[in-house]
Amino acid sequence: MKTVYFDNNATTKVAEEVLEEVKPLFCELYGNPSSMHTFGGQIGRRIRRAREQVAGLLGCETSEIVFTGGGTESDNTAIKGVLAAAPNRRIVITTRVEHPAVLAVCRELENHGYMIVELSVDRQGRLDMAELEEHLDDDTALVTIMYANNETGTVFPIEDIAELVTSKGALFHTDAVQAVGKIPLDLSKSNIDLLSLSGHKLHAPKGVGVLYVRKGTRLSPFMLGGHQEAGRRAGTENVPGIVGMGKACELAAENLEAENSKVKALRDKLERTILQKCPDCRLNGDPDNRLPNTTxxxxxxxEGEAILLxxxxxxxxxxxxxxxxxxxxxxxxVLRxxxxxxxxxxxxxxxxxxRYNTEDEVDYTIEKxxxxxxxxxxxxxxxxx
Amino acid sequence: MWEYTDKLKDHFFNPRNVGEIEEPDGVGEVGSLACGDALKLTFKLDENGKIAEAKFKTFGCASAIGTSSVLTEMIKGLTLDEAAKLTNKDIADYLGGLPEQKMHCSVMGREALEAAIDNYRSGGKKKHELEGTIVCTCFGVTEQEIERVILENDLTTVEEVTNYCKAGGGCGGCQSEIEKIIEKIQGDKVKGVPVSAPRRAGKLTNIQKIQLIQQTINEQIRPALRAHGGNIELIDVEGSKVIVAFRGMCAQCRLTEFTMKDVVEAKLREFVSKDLFVEEDKESAQEPHNHRE
Known part of the structure; x- marks a missing residue:
């Protein structure tokens, strides 16, 4: 039986080009980039290249890229690292629709004396900027709001939010795990201080992520025990993961526009036909500001589980x-x-x-x-x- | 991915006896859309008082549908006295087992059957009603029902009770109450099992008292407020006076003084010290609140 994979917000296929790039790093080029010998040292070049590729996609400097063990680690590092470096501020603002990698971290902080503000959303899943502004004050250490929602695909006006937050003197973090590779970014022109991304959501392997940290942002390291990543994330580098992440970012940067229009056309056909053919169903999320791949x-x-099975x-x-x-x-x-x-x-x-889905797969699903x-x-x- | 038995999958993909019997002898309806599953069971008796025909309609996941289908097959040919003896365990066993988190589906089956039998015996008048005091307000589960699943399935933890009848699975505010019911029924069996609620201690130092107050707020009070969109913050402790601020929906609520304050006070007296009283922080109460729905 063929597999029709429409669950790319959960995880994605590793791109063939990425796999080719990563293959020699297991049995041939397995050295430690921190070693003094040439055999290990040559790996450092590959990591530098990956860093350039990621920076290319994000529009930032290579020194602002920290490789991590995944999106969840990036989120944890950003939130806890910022608070540890700003001990005098006690308020964190987030939203009720965040991924658990952010929401659970914030709710745990509440037990340690922090005050957490969870912004509400309207029926389309949109935020109210006035509500955010109302809560921003001198005691706000961090605002953390996702770029795009994993469940509905709703995209928040992150650049406007970042501008507002930073103009009030707080730091701004965004979990962009679902947005990177689907929405063009240029962090050099942005007010975002910290941004999380995850490898396996954009056709790189699982177990690798990135935290973008704007130059000059005060952040306490989350992992100690080594000098790697300029002391910001200790631990021997996940070389295949990092190189794979670099290649995946390069591919995303090259193909972003063409792929988005192809994927969006497929998504729209799937969505439109389902809504036409099935009575009593409704679209969740903001139809105007949405990821091109999600419905x-x-x-x-x-009940959903029964449909899935x-x-x-x-x-x-x-x-x-x-x-x-x-x-x-x-x-x-999120829906609640x-x-x-x-x-x-x-x-x-x-x-x-x-980008790996086809019109045949959409037609097959519309029929079933x-x-x-x-x-x-x-x-x-x-x-x- | 749930581990369903082949028998359950067969009954999910090929459900038997779907529908509603016209002019049935008994009707049982349990569950609701809000709860995530619901079952309507109808049956007709033959001239010997045995169940000749049973049909179901179910809203719910694969195991809810499979369990309902299997139930209609199990009860066919039984007298009502025989059918009334069926337990949720019998239903789960017949399927070759259910995942632990799905056991409540078998309980829903048994409840629907009971409701249908009651309905018949009352001459079609009686509808399924909740009996006894409600413990879990999120899913509307009574003390009686919780006691029953504990007894019939030999349950010893709150998590198990949640798996079997959903109680405690929403806001979590009733979990300490469920713990007490387990203790009452299982007695010695649960001794030595660590309980999550903080224990009330004898003499406390000031620091210990404040920590225990904070812990009680974190574990016993906040989850319930969160479920209703609210929150609470501990501002200060002065002797026996505990100063708190309510946020979100609780803060807007005009009844704050009569409801939330009392609830918090009761919890703190239960878990920390009997002489505590709660006051609301006036300064933060005047903060502007958001009145969006």
Whole structure:
């Protein structure tokens, strides 16, 4: 059975070009870049090149790139590192729709005497800038707001937010794990102080991430025990991961525009047809400010996990904000924060595409999905014929 | 990815007895859209008083649907007395087991069956109603129901109780209450099992008292407030006076003084010291609040 992979916000396929670049680093060029000998030392050049490739995509300087063990580590480092370096400020502002890598860190800080402000969102998942401004004061150490939402794809006006936050004297961090490679960035012209990205969301391997730290930003290191990454992240470099990340960023920079328009066309066809063919469904998120690859649709009166398993039978991979898929009993915190009613929140399905998807896959899914929805609705006590 | 047995998958992909019986002898409806699963069970008896036909309609995940389907097969041919003896464990066993976090699906099946039998025995008048005091307000689970799943499945932890009947799985505010119910029923069995709630100690130093107050707020009070969009901050402790500030929805609420203050005071008296009283920080109460929905 063929696999139709529409779950690219969860993780992506490693690009063939990335794999080729990484291959020799396991059995041939396995040296430690910190070694004195040529065999190890030559690896340092590869890491430098990767740093240039990442900086190229982000539009920043190579000295502002810190390689980490992934997006979650980048988020943890940014938040905890900023607070440790600013002991006199006690307020952190974030949103109710952040990824747990940010939200759980903030809520834990609350137990250590910090005050956390969680901004709300409207029905489309949009922030209210006035609410943010109202909460910014001299005691605000950090504002951390995601670039684009992983569940709905809603993109926040991050440049405007960064300008507002930094003009009030606080630092601004953004979790851009879902945005990098899908939205053009130029950090040299931006007010963002810290930005997290993750390798495996943009066709690099798992286990590698980047934290961009604007020059001059005070940040305490999160990992101690070595001089690597200019003392900002100790530990022998994950060389294959870092080199893979560099190559993936280079590919993203080259193809960003062409791929986005291709992916967006596929996403739009998938979304439009599903909304046409299936009654009682609704789009979640801000239709105007959205990642080109993501669509989140709620099917009323049925439950997400059941839909996913039926799709799985046809090899179609998607994900759901339903409670039953997460092992918790409450549906997606993102959809609930947006005020999506329970009737729709339990039956939400996210399709997230990548440049490797084809129109055939979209057509196949459009053909398989509506009967699944009908079948489950026939089982539902909330549908009366 | 859930580990479902082949039997469950078969019943999910090929559900048996879907629908509603017209003019049924018994109807049982449990669950709701908000809770994430719901089941409507209908049956008809034959001339010997045995279940001749049973049908279901289910909103829920694969295991909720599979469990409902299997239930309709299990009860066919049984008298109502026999059917009434079915436990959730019987249903789960029949399926070759359910993932722990999905055990509540088997409990929902048993509840629907009971409701349908009650409905028949009351001459079609009785609808499923919650009996006893509600412990978990998020999912509407009563003390009686919690006691029953503990007894029937020999449960000893709050997590297990949540898996079996959802209680404690929302805001978490009732978890200490569930712990007490477990202790009451299981007695010696749970002795020595560490409990998450802070224990009230004898004489405390000032530092210990403040730490215990903070810990109680973090673990016992904040989760419940969070679930309703609110928050609480410990401002100061002066002797027996605990000064707190409410944020978010709680701060806007006009009833703050009568509701939240009392709840916080009760928790602090339970876990820290009986002589504590709570005051709201006036300065922060005057902060502007956001009135968006």
């Amino acid at each position: 989140n649709i709620s099917f009323e009166y049925i 039926m799709l799985d039978k046809y090899g179609i991979c998607a994900s759901s904000g339903s409670a039953c898929t997460s092992g918790s009993l409450e549906p997606s915190h 924060a947006m005020g999506v009613p329970f009737t729709a929140a339990h039956g939400s399905i996210r399709f997230s595409l990548s 999905l509506p009967p699944i929805i009908n079948q489950l609705r026939e089982l539902s006590p909330f549908v009366t014929k």
